[in-house]
Amino acid sequence: MENKTASSNFIRNIVMEDLETGKHSKIITRFPPEPNGYLHIGHAKSIILNFELADEFSGKTNLRFDDTNPAKEDKEYVNSIEEDIKWLGYKWDELFFASNYFDEMYDRAVLLIKNNKAYVCDLTAGDMKEYRGTLREPGKESPYKNRTVEENLDLFDRMRKGEFADGEKVLRAKIDMSSPNINMRDPIIYRMSHAVHHNTGDKWCIYPMYDYAHPIEDAIEGITHSICTLEFEDHRPLYDWVINNCEMENKPRQIEFARLNITNTVMSKRNLKQLVDEGVVDAWDDPRMPTIAGLRRRGYTANAIRNFCREIGVAKANSTVDGQMLEHFIREDLSPKTPRTMAVLKPLKVVITNYPESQVEMLTIENNQDDAAMGTRQVSFSKEIYIEQEDFMENPPKKYFRLFPGNEVRLKGAYFIKCNDLVKDSEGNVSEIHCTYDIETKSGTGFTGRKVKGTIHWVDATNAVPAEFRLYEPLILDEEQEEGKTFLDQINPNSIEILQGFVEPNMESSKAQDKFQFFRHGYFNVDSRYTSQDKLVFNRIVSLKSSFKI
Structure with a gap:
């Protein structure tokens, strides 16, 4: 597969400088999805960036599942993520799970307590929110912040043994309740959760928070450049605090870039899951979904998605890409090779x-x-x-x-x-x-x-062979959400049109994922879910033409 990452961007420049100055001799990146849903087109941008950046400089990329929230995670999502990455054309060097590091994370938390850098807090979620303060007002100290090291060690051990109910106690980092960065106001690093984990079973009754677990995972794996999206920029001081105060030997550098936003497209796993759970779409791989599985079922090609992500590049400022741009790359890829x-x-x-x-x-x-x-x-x-x-x-x-x-x-x-x-x-x-x-x-x-x-x-x-044709329009009518309404109020009621027609006799033997250009109608893909021995179903991938210009 051709590597085209070499177009200049600020992350690549940082990596080149680190290699030239001898700060690093080998680049190690990672793609760290949480297995709480299917990957979407925004994740594809991150996958391509991490894998191709490491490939360009003869480094390596790990796939690591950040499975620290068992209540929302499932083995189905693990399997789908692995399939999506392979389909996009990438191969990870090492496969890890955050849960593999739970013992070390626990030991590092004990170290924080011993160094008087963490404490067990009994505040309720509502009280903790009130104590946290606002962007204009500093927070208030928890009445439990001055517990002794011995008391905190005992309580944390009892938390691990499951002696308390969910939400009854948490472990908080002891930082600064007056910090202008709210993320540094004694954040929670462990919470109670009597949930069965897909990887560790019922071994644990406490689970680490993402902001605590992620930097430790990076450090354990020797990640050199921890690339994440822009919303984590304000979390970077906490990332560095954890690395330093947990006394990690390796010290990765967190770098943030602008996430991918596309017009009329849902780019939130939480919202995508809601679409599935409420039956707005038929599954995570519904061809109207921006999930990689949905795009694949619709007929999008991995090559087109890679070219699209390379073209939009890597930026520091958030922006929104016209959805027609992605369609342009689909047409460009399909035109020379579809009958x-x-x-x-x-x-x-x-x-x-x-x-x-x-x-x-x-x-x-x-x-x-x-x-x-x-x-x-x-x-x-x-x-x-x-x-x-x-x-x-x-x-x-x-x-x-x-x-x-x-x-x-x-x-x-x-x-x-x-x-x-x-x-x-x-x-x-x-x-x-x-x-x-x-x-x-x-x-x-x-x-x-x-x-x-x-x-x-x-x-x-x-x-003629009877066939069903599924034509799609954007699932979201307008990306500007009106006050008092949810994104579900913006669902396009005409996002799918199902027609019953005919194809040429030679199409009768078509298989799932076969692609064709139907004269004047556009590019179509044989649907993998509804096509059977007795029924042909085609998804329209894109129409023939667009007004979009690169």
Whole structure:
């Protein structure tokens, strides 16, 4: 896989300087997801940054699961994260779990207590919030802050043994309740939780907080550059405090970069989980979801996602990327390698009245008009075909060049047909069109006679394969959330349209994840969840064109 990380960015410059000055001889990065949900496109940016940065300088990247919150974590999420990273094209050097370090984290907490840098606090969550203060007002000291070292050691040991209820006691770092940085106002570093852990079972009744556990994990693994998103910038002093006061030998450097935000896209695992739990989508891999699993099921390619993330680069300031930019890279990746074929999503029957009754003709049509190397295919043609409903109008406006009474169009790869008559149902809707064809206008025979302005696609009605088509629009209507409303109020009720139509007979053997360009409709992918031996389901990946310019 081609590595394109070498475009300049401030993190890369830091790494280069650290190598040039001899601060580090080898770069070690990590991707540290919490297994409490599926990864989304924002995580892809972090994956690509960490893995490719280390690869460029012959370093290594660890995959580490920050599994410090058993109440929200699950083995399903662990498996999905591993699958997503592999699918994106990366291989970790070492696989770790934060839970593997629980013993050392506990020992380091005991060290803090012995050095009078941590204490057991009995304040309730509500009281602790009140004592914490605000951005303008300093916090107040906990009445339990002056407990003796011996008392704190005893209480912490009893916490470990599970003698207290959840929320009854916590262990707090003893720092500074008057600090202008609220994160430094005696943060909680351990809490009670009688939860069974997916990795350690019921061994522990106390679990470390992320801000305490993460720097210790980095230090244990010898991480040189701990790259995280911008919301952790205010946590960096606490990160460094933990490293120093826990007397860690290795001292990683935390560096923050702007997270990925995309228009009309949910970029919060908590919100994504709510969409799944409340049945707004059918699963974490719903093709409308920005999860890597959802994008994969929809038909996005790993190469396109990598190119997109490389193009947007690494910045220090938050910004929002137009979702059409990602679609641009999908089209750019799919265009040269997807075969072209025909599908009718909203069928309207056409009877060619002067075509022989029992004749079935095989026509040769190119698989990609831009690449002869992709070859041709045989497509059947007979007296009855299906076209798109939108390709016929009884009373068309000016400059409508498709089919209407008295007009002639070319059928893609076939003949000219002319509309002579139509049939309507009891409600007055056109249900069938009667046309005649001109045998002299067959495609591929060198016909140079009269010309027509419209070309439409079709499928042979006698052996067309029924198929379901799923068309998608953004799941979120507007990224600007109105006051008093939640993101659920912004859900697009028309985010999916399901149509029943037909594809060419040669599509019958299509498998999950096969990709095609349907003439005039866009790029489609065979759905992996709903496609079966008896049913073909296609997800539209993207439309054919966009106004977006790189």
